Amino acid sequence: MKKLILAIILAIIGYQFLFNKETAAPDLPQQISLEQHTISNGDLILVNRDIKLQQDPTNLAQIPTDIGANVIVDSKFLLEKQAIQPLKALFEAAANDGMEHFIINSAYRSGKLQQQLYEENGAAYALPSGYSEHQTGLSLDIGSTAGKMENVDEGKWLEQNAHHFGFILRYPKNKVEVTDINYEPWHFRYVGLPHSVIMHEKDLVLEEYITFLKKDPSYTTKVNGTTYFVQYTDSRTKVNIPNTTNFNVSGENESGYIITSIIE
Secondary structure, eight states: OHHHHHHHHHHHHTSOEEEETTSOOOOOOEEEEOTTSOTTOSTTOOOSSSSOOOSOOSOEEEOOTTSOTTEEOOTTOEEEGGGHHHHHHHHHHHHHTTOOOEEEEEOOOOHHHHHHHHHHHOTTTOOOTTSOGGGGTOEEEEEETTBOTTTSHHHHHHHHHGGGGTEEESSOGGGHHHHOSOOOTTEEEEOOTTHHHHHHHTTOOHHHHHHHHHHSOEEEEEETTEEEEEEEEOOSSEEEEOSOSOEEEEEOSSSOEEEEEEOO
16 A cells, blocks of 8 residues: 555656656746856755865755654754755655665765765775765765665665655766766765756766756756756856746856756
8 A cells, every 4th residue: 555655646746747858948038147156056066086076065954863754863964954855755755655764874074074084994985075975965875774775675765766856866886987986875965856857767867967958058847747947057147047036056066057947
């Protein structure tokens, strides 16, 4: 019964999905300033072995120890605030499908802690300060008390469903050549909707998704009855967007911004 309930939920929130690059772009009558935003801040910043974090997170909050009855979490763990409610929804959906053995093993790490891990354990275990996604406050390591994530139902469930809630499996097995990081079935990154859905449907990791946006810099998509217009710009001053007050601006930590507007 729980699996049937989850199937219905996913049918509603996950598979009501439309992505059509041929859809005409909406009118863009509203001009906004980008001068108060930074390239190095936002849900879609890219941090990897080659691209260094330029700015510490500014909106950290404690992950509630009661975020889910099926999750063990230490009170010391922090995450960017906008990712906490989606994480709670993710664990609730997992519980509805009988996933009961999650444990959060790591979340935000300061630059000092990251460098300590690197120096104590070496490059095979940790990246040096500035090059780890954990410093963004947008990533967390989710394990299972039932065993290794690559072998247990919790790991399989997350890999198949995390994108419905704005999270991606950051280092999948088939993308090691792109990420230059070995398969990590426990490492999940918040990028928000609709980006996580697009990345899952098109089998893109974050590096590929940003390249995709730079090549074809706008699209319209519908997820769960909400229509999003996503656009990329390398302007540092102003950009035209749809006539909406509900939009988000994220830098990508290299050369431009990704603006996500809700238009319906």
